[in-house]
Amino acid sequence: MAVNDSDQPRGFVSRTPAPTWEHGLISGNGRQGAIVHGAPGALHVDLAHERLRHPLYEPLDPPPTADVLPELRRLLRDDRRQEAADLVVAVAEAADPGYAELRWIDPLIGAGTLRLTLDGEAGPWTRSTDFATGVVTHTWDDVRVEVFVSRPHDVVVVRVRAARPVSGALTVVPVAGTPPRPVDHALVTERDTLTLRGRFQTLQEYAVTARVRTDGATAPAGDGGLRVQAATELVVLARTVVGAPTDVDALRGLDELRGLDALPDVDELLAAHAAVHGELFGRSRLALGGAPTVPDADALLADPADPALVAALYDAGRYAIISSVGDLPPALQGVWSGTWEPAWCSGYTLDGNLQAAVAALSATGTPELMLPLFDLLDAHRDDFRRNARRLYGARGILVPAHLGSHGLANHFGPRWCLTFWTAGAAWLSRLYVDHWRYTGDPAFLRERAYPFLVEAAEFYLDFVTVEGGRAAFVPSYSPENSPAGSGTQAALDATADVAAVRDLLRNLLAAHDTLGLADPRATAWLRLHDALPGYEVRDGVLAEWLHPALDDNPAHRHASHLYGLWYEPDPDLLADPALRAAAGRAVTARLDWWRDQGDEMAFGLVQLGLAAAALGLAEPAHEVITRLAGRYWRPNLVSTHNAGAIFNVDICGGLPALVVAMLVGAGPARAPGAGPAPEQLRLLPALPAVWPAGEIRGVRARGGITVERLAWSPAGLTATLSGDGDVAVHTPWGLPRRVRLSPGAVSTVTVRAGDTSIGTRT
Structure with missing residues (x-):
């Protein structure tokens, strides 16, 4: 149900300059993104598309480490764990020389920059974002520029209005910087249309088409753009198209804007967009005292303890995530890019980042925006099966830590031994289950969630070894930490692995009963569930690894061993006073590190905050909120990955999720076989x-x-x-x-x- 508060302001203003795209104001419809930066009279609108990735890395077959699995396990059990990680790399390089260097995913890149330069001097400016409509505004002197990205019409709209006739230049150019591999670009001007074409060496293409309408005069400019003369209004409608050359050829130019001549009026376009976007955004609202106003972002960020800042960031985070969900879920940078080389290629990082970005979608009233994530995972299911077979000779699915244009496990190395991270499918299974738990949709449970959970469980039935009634995870990995004093991330029996698989099997058995099935595999699922080891306490703290030879290292940004507190809490952690206290001390130990030196990977703080909220630790949870609010947002109210650095939307989802968890909490998960309960x-x-x-x-x-x-x-x-x-x-x-x-x-x-x-x- 949408919140009826259309008369209340939702957004912010700022007077801080935006020298680069990372400081710009954002608008998006999930498929197309626009980010506005520059200076008065010289605005840049960087355009992006959720599927525009530079094809740099041909997918490779995952390394055949199933052939050496007994040796890997022997090395790990003999405490020669780095040798085990090195063996994976050696096997990979022997199978394919492409593994001689660390392989990344294809980076999400900017499609092009719409440059608008107006003649004359420009005075001080104000910039603002209206969360309820998705409109970004820049004003100076008597000029007003508005930018939004329409959901119904899939078009970026730029409107310039001036109280007096203005003149200037308009063009579309590649985003700043040098691509890591050459890209052929060509700008074509056809009367009122600019088309920037890009072609990769793989012959894949994309095109940015910008159609121009003005009440002044236009003429070709020397740089291939357009010269606008004596205009009081200028409208640009732009769209990016990605595909094979024939796709781009068919959709470029005038045909590309899908008959928008029938709806040329910007106010009509905006009304149609605001109705759709505003309904999504308006479904939830937070107030922490004080009369609603449009806040000044610069002033708010100066006082991290101000509850008004938390309320503003609740809105800002939800706005960013809603605006970056289209046919695909938000990447590390949402749907925005103004560069050829985004941090971590702006992929889908599945050992925590993506889960943080989508963490508030269901809880804040937009569960349908989770569906693109499931579409992405289901589209790569064959690759996940290939990972399981090649890496471990197992049935089922193994989800890699990094996902982009494909789902094959290609990204790993001797330090970041990510083929040892096997918890991905179990963790993502929780998101499938949660979609059913939030929506109550029986068709989704039967047709999408249950099949995914079954394949995830098949992998663990083959991968996990059981000796003397106790399950063991060898190899294992607690992202991205190393046991104390070891210097290697290769490990055995990570608490996070066990907790995620316990959660998976518990949920799978519950789904099986809910659907009224008689699946003969249920006996094996229950047997494995009952063989999983319990939590361990070392020196009074919840242990990150269950293997007795591995000691904790609390000085780390991840807190993966607290997985059992992030969703429906593991009843073992809440019901046992000793375990509950040990989990609380684990939160404190991690917070101590963040206080002293933690400034990177903000979503690790979200993990701590969610655990604290589940334990009822209000003040530590609030300390996390204050640190998130005070260190990881720029005046454009988009979050950063590190304190003050790297445009990143992880905590745009994570902060609202933590606020909700502090105010409306979940009860513990139900044990297998438990009867109906409220x-x-x-x-x-x-x-x-x-x-x-x-x-x-x-x-x-x-x-x-x-x-x-x-x-x-x-x-x-x-x-x-x-x-x-x-x-x-x-x-x-x-x-x-x-x-x-x-x-x-x-x-x-x-x-x-x-x-x-x-x-x-x-």
Whole structure:
């Protein structure tokens, strides 16, 4: 249900310059991205497409390490773990000389830059983003430039309006920098249309077509662009197309803009776009005190402790992720790129980054935006099967750590021994299950989630060894950490591997029962589940590796051993007081490192915050929020990977997810064979003292529950719930109360501080 707050401002203003694309303001419809930067009178709009990747790396067959698996396991068990990692590289290079160098994925690149230069001097400017409409605005003197990317019409719209006639130049050029391999470019000007064509050495092509309409005069410019004379309005409609040469030929030029002559009016285009984008964005809202205003981003970022900053970043993060989900999920840079060489090739990094980026989509009311992720994974299923067979001689699927134009396990090395990371399919299975848990869609469970979980489980049935009733994960990998004093990431029995597979098997058995199946494989799934080792505590802290020879190294950016607290918490961690306390100390140990020297990979903080929220540790969770808010956002309100560096959308999804987890928490997962029980809903499970009053709307919870509105103050809370079925509502005060939710109705739960009961009405 959309939040009815159309009269309330949603967005920000900034006066900080944007010298490069990484500092620009963003707009996008998921398929096309636009990022606006430059200076008054000399604006650059970098255009990108979700499928435009420079074909630099031909996919290779995964190395045949299944042939040496007994030797790999012997080396690992003999504590010659680096030798095991080196053996993988040797086998790979012997099989294909292409593995002599570290292989990356094809990078997501910018398609081109629309350059608009107006004559004359330009005064100070203001730039702003309206989250509810997706419109980016730059104003100076008497000139106003608006940019948005239409969802209904899949077109980038740039409109310039001036109170007096202005003149200038317009062109489309390749993005700045030098491509790592030559790319042939040609700019063609046809009356009112500019087309920049790019052709890779593989003969793949792309084209950026920009159609121009103005109330002034146009003429060809010397650089191949257009000269605009005496205009008070200039409109550019642009689109990027990616494909084989015949595809680009068929779609280029006037035909490329799909009959937009029928809708030439920008206000009509904007109204159609705002209706679609605004409905998605408007489904959730956070208020942490104070009257809603359009915030000044520069001023807000100066005070990381201000709750208003958290509320603004909740909106900014949701806006960025919604705007970067199209036919594909958000890459490391969402759908934006203004470079030939993005960090980590702007791929899909599956050992934590992508999961952080999509973490809030379901919880903040947009679960349908998860479907492109499942489409991506399903499209690469054959590659995942090939990984399992070649690397481990196993059935089922093995998902690599890095994914781009293909799904083959090509990225690994002697240090980053990523062929040893086998938890990917189990972890991603949780996202399939969560989509069902949030939406209640039985067809999705039956047709998409269950088959993926089955193939994931098949791999672990073949890969995991069981001796004396205890399962062992050899090799194993806890991203991207090394056991203390070892100097190598190669490992055995990582807690994260075991926790993810336990979660997978628990969910698979529950799905099997829910669908009323009699799958003969269920006995093997349960047998493996029961053989999985439990958590270990070392020196009072939850251990990151279960193997007795591997000691913890808390000075690290990942916190993978806390996986069991990120989604529906593992009941073992919550029910056992010793394990719960050890998990809390693991959070503290990681936070100590972040306080002293942690400034990179912000999504690792999200992992810590989610674990703290699940444990009810409000102040550590808030410390994480404050650190995220104060160090990892630029004045364009797009997050960075490191403190102040590297455009990256991981915590655009992660920060809103953490806010929700602090205010609306999940109950523990159910053990296999457990009978029906009401859903568990925890209200204000980790509310920090600095948020004494506030309101959040449009939050979804597992079990098909929607928290239409949750408002709290020192006097208590009021929650309006909808859904279907019994819910056990937990609050900071009193005993839990069972509430019956009925389709088409809402129930209001009211709790006064200090009460021992909960009042409800429907």
